[in-house]
Amino acid sequence: MLNKKNIDKEAVQTSVSEETVFKVKRLKKVYEMGEVKVHALRGVDLELYSGEIIVLLGPSGSGKSTLLNILGGLDTATEGYVEYRGKDITKATEKELTDYRRYHVGFVFQFYNLIPSLTALENVSVVTEIAKNPMKPEDALSIVGLGERLGHFPSQLSGGEQQRIAIARAIAKNPEVLLCDEPTGALDSSTGIVVLEALERVNRELGTATIIITHNVDIAGMANRVIHLSNGLISEITKNPVRKPPRELHW
Amino acid sequence: MKALDHKLRRDLWKMKGQAFAIILVILSGVSTLVMFLSTMNSLTLTRDIFYRDYRFGDVFISLKRAPESIKHRISEIPGVDTVETRVVADVKLDIKGFPEPVTARLVSVPDDGKPLLNRPYIRKGRMVDPWKDDEVVVSEAFADAHRFSSGDSFTAIINGRFKKLVIVGTALSPEYVIQVRPGAISPDFKRYAILWMGRNAIGTAYDMKGAFNDLVLTLSPHANLNDILAKIDNILDEYGGLGSYGRKDQISNRFLSEEFRQLQRFAEIFPAIFIGVAAFLLNVVINRTVSTQREQIAALKAFGYSTLDIGIHYVKLIIMIVLIGLGGGIGVGIWFGKGLGEIYMEFYRFPYLIYDLRPSVVGIASLVTIGSALLGTVHSVWNAAKVPPAKAMWPEPPARFKETIVEKIGLGRFLSQPTRIILRNIERRPVKAFLSVLGIALACAIMMTSGFFKDAVDFMVDIQFRLSQKEDMSVTFTEPTSRKAVYELKGLRGVEHAEVFRSVPVRLKYGHRSYRTSINGIEQGNRLHFLLDMRLKPVAPPQSGIVLTDYLGTILGVKEGDMLTVEILEGSRPVRQVPVTGLIKQYIGLMGYMDINALNRLMREGNAVSGVYLIADSLYQREIYRKLVEMPRVAGTIVRKDEIRNFYETQAEALLFFTFVATVLTGIIAFGVVYNSARISLSERSRELASLRVLGYTRAEISYIFLGELGLLTLAAIPLGFIIGCGICRYIAIALTSDLFRVPVVLEPNTYSLAAAVVIVSASLSGLIVRHRLDHLDLVAVLKTKE
Secondary structure: OOOHHHHHOEEEEEOOOEEEEEEEEEEEEEEEEEOOOEEEEEEEEEEEOOOOOEEEOOOOOOHHHHHHHHHHOOOOOOEEEEEEEOOOHHHOOHHHHHHHHOOEEEEEEOOOOOOOOOOOHHHHHHHHHHOOOOOOOHHHEEEEEEEOOOOHHHHOOOOOHHHHHHHHHOOOOOOEEEEEEOOOOOOOHHHHHHHHHHHHHHHHHHHHHHEEEEHHHHHHHHHOOOEEOOEEEEEEEEOOEEOOOOOOOOO | HHHHHHHHHHHHOOOHEEEEEEEEHHHHHHHHHHHHHHHHHHHHHHHHHHHHHHHOEEEEEEEEEEOHHHHHHHHHHOOOEEEEOOOOOEEEEEEEOOOEEEEEEEEEEEOOOOOOOOOEEEEEEEOOOOOOEEEEEEEHHHHHHHOOOOOOOEEEEEEOOOEEEEEEEEEOOOHHOOOOOOOOOOOOOOOOOEEEEEEHHHHOOOOOOOOOEEEEEEEEEOOOOOHHHHHHHHHHHOOOOOOOOEHHOOOOHHHHHHHHHHHHHHHHHHHHHHHHHHHHHHHHHHHHHHOOOHHHHHHHHHHHOOOOHHHHEEEEEEEEHHHHHHHHHHHHHHHHHHHHHHHHHHHOOOOOOOOOOOOEEEEEHHHHHHHHHHHHHHHHHHHHHHHHHHHOOOOOOOOOOOOOHHHHHHHHOOOOOOHHHHHHHHOOHHHHHHHHHHHHHHHHHHHHHHHHHHHHHHHHHHHHHHHHEOOOOEEEEEEEEEOOOHHHHHOOEEEEEEEEEEEEEEEEEEEEEEEEEEEEEEEOOOOOOOOOOOOEEEEEEOOOOOEEEEEHHHHHHHOOEEEEEEEOOOOOOOOEEEEEEEEOOEOOOOOEEEEHHHHHHHHOOOOOEEEEEEOOHHHHHHHHOOOOHHHOOOOEEHHHHHHHHHHHHHHHHHHHHHHHHHHHHHHHHHHHHHHHHHHHHHHHHHHHHHHHHOOOOHHHHHHHHHHHHHHHHHHHHHHHHHHHHHHHHHHHHHHHHHOOOOOOOOOHHHHHHHHHHHEEEEEEEHHHHHHHHHHHHHHHHHHHHOO
């Protein structure tokens, strides 16, 4: 569990610098499904700054996941470019993309995607072993409040616990950005809040820029900015003057 | 059920890679089974028809000389059907353009030109005119080897006289289906011939007018063979009878029976391995298929399909795969069987080969294959089919893992996470891992058996000719001769060393057991011909008593110190008691050895010798051969070098065929097992591997996790394969042991490395094919879905 003492009772105000992590310009993505062309992204422009939490909202098929996957180097763009810290990752080679994922990005998935044959600690080590400047796996796990269950295998843990290990695994490399695709999608609301608290704490303590995809509007409250996607385009960007602590979210 | 059948077809198509690998394994098993059994049946049928149509005898005996009137006494023995007397003689041939020594067996043709028994099948030309003394029919294999055709001629030295013979035809005989010179290890078509000639001409040459020295007869049904043999021996003993024997001891027939025994063993061993492996692979694949289709099964059951319907659906899938393999296997088996039959026809000269694919062979193949396939899969099919629909809707519980033994004993800290993943995966399903290892090990073992034959043959040749028989040539005399004859040979230009030997036909008896063979007498202080003890160390000939080859000791049930009864079958035919003073090792043939002087004392003869071992300068070889042909006393010459070369030449094609087949089959098993494990592992773990790729692992790194497990299993399989391979080779060696030859269990390092190499190469190939898929993992799709 998170150490309650460290969490402000008041609304959390974190420092968002003007340092740009991602610069996305006219980003388009077309999937060819047989004879049909699916325009997943139709020209997205976006900037993401260091230390901020962004929530990507939108209905199914609005292009949220496509955008996240392109940002994370899992998918390639059809048009436009994505700059990560001044480097265009749309032109990156396979090898460069692997390195990019290896050293700079942390992923959290809806279904955790833990390695079933590795314990909690080892699931984190699997990343720290290949990273450049990782934290100790135990530290990563205690940030998400799982310092005690290091030796457990995924099959011995609850969904919330598994997702927090996934978060620990994502942050253990000290990534610049944390990309979370429906991190609470498979969890009930109280477990979901615990997971969100972990994300929030990571952002606050480590300053990791975080993008959270959700179709759950209530989660938007914890973001600095909320980006609404629909039909492959950004329809609206709203700013929260004050971030709500996850504990105060309800759904 | 129509919709389900569509599903079946599409499922099969989806798993085509794996199904193909399994089909190949089944195909291999069925085709080897069909190949071995159909070849055996074909040869048996061909043999039986040939024996019947050309009236192969039931009883055979050679003797010194008996008047034709004795024939009646034999005919009168109850149970004897047809009796035919013959004159048979061994002669030397002198063939233009072929300087090496050639010997032949001359067989008489009765005066009417129509042998009653052991009738030759005239392939080309015609039968000899029995009243002409210069016409011969020659065995087809010999004619082919020398490219002789009707009208060609060569010279034979018949009882010391040079005689020009004209070939009027070529023939095959049930008596010489395999043409092996007595005492030789393989047929030698160039240096050994069978000749048929009019009885009158041979009789004149060998002073056999109105007499015979060979007898063949057939028995009426239900005749008692042993009684008749005893009665014949009783009558012919006083005419120098060498002991009668039945068909089963007739040399050509013996070789055939041994070959059938070998085919029968092979038909048991190899298909069993393949079909076992196929059953295992089917089990693994079907297991995986039903577990990925859990939700479909649940839905089907929810719609009202019964457990039995579901069960039948999967059984159909299995049967489809098996039937394709079975059909293909029968086809390929027929093709292989015909090929193997052709190879056998090189050794075993039948006039024709009747290919015989019995329905029972197809039946056995189908039954065994379908039976084992169902046996291997019925458990998982039933388990999947009987799960209640509500429960089946739930995803499968996540796999449980625990720390491995390696980690429990504290070695864990030396392991990286990927290595742990590999080890835990293996340990999580120990039975599956073990069966995979076993499957690959069996592939390795099959490959070893192909190397085993070459190694065993090399070893036998090496022992026989390098350690035991060091002479360049051995010369046999027409009859026991005085030692003085040796000086004549020693005087030949180029002969560097000569040692005499004596060979006496005997019947050895101990208790109620007896065995007909010969005793070889050799000189003390010999330098050319050695006896080898059980550890293959040369030992001197016994000062007194007799030593027996070890298997002969086993047959007679004697050990060192026992008193053996020796019935000598020549001269005055004395019967003597001789102590067994030891056993020696010899892989080919069975006989006894004595000191030559002791043997002559036993015979109450002076210094008689049967032949001479020679060392000769190769420069004078041709000249020596020429002189030996001309010497009337010399019955024949065997050149060691020729014998070895011929042995390899005759074996080469068969060995090559066998090695080729074994390599392909080994590759198929190793490929099938590794490919299937890899595909299943990929389907079970693509999510995990994709996750690792997303976390920044490179392709090479996830390939290590993925292929490392298979690599580890393959490496573990190789030593196990060596052990199983040795076991199978040992079994084959025991199964093939006979008094003709004993196969030593020898496996050279090359055989081990080749087996390991074939396994590693096929495993790597299948690994690479699957790795290709690994490189195209759809990272996004895999992460989106819950398994």
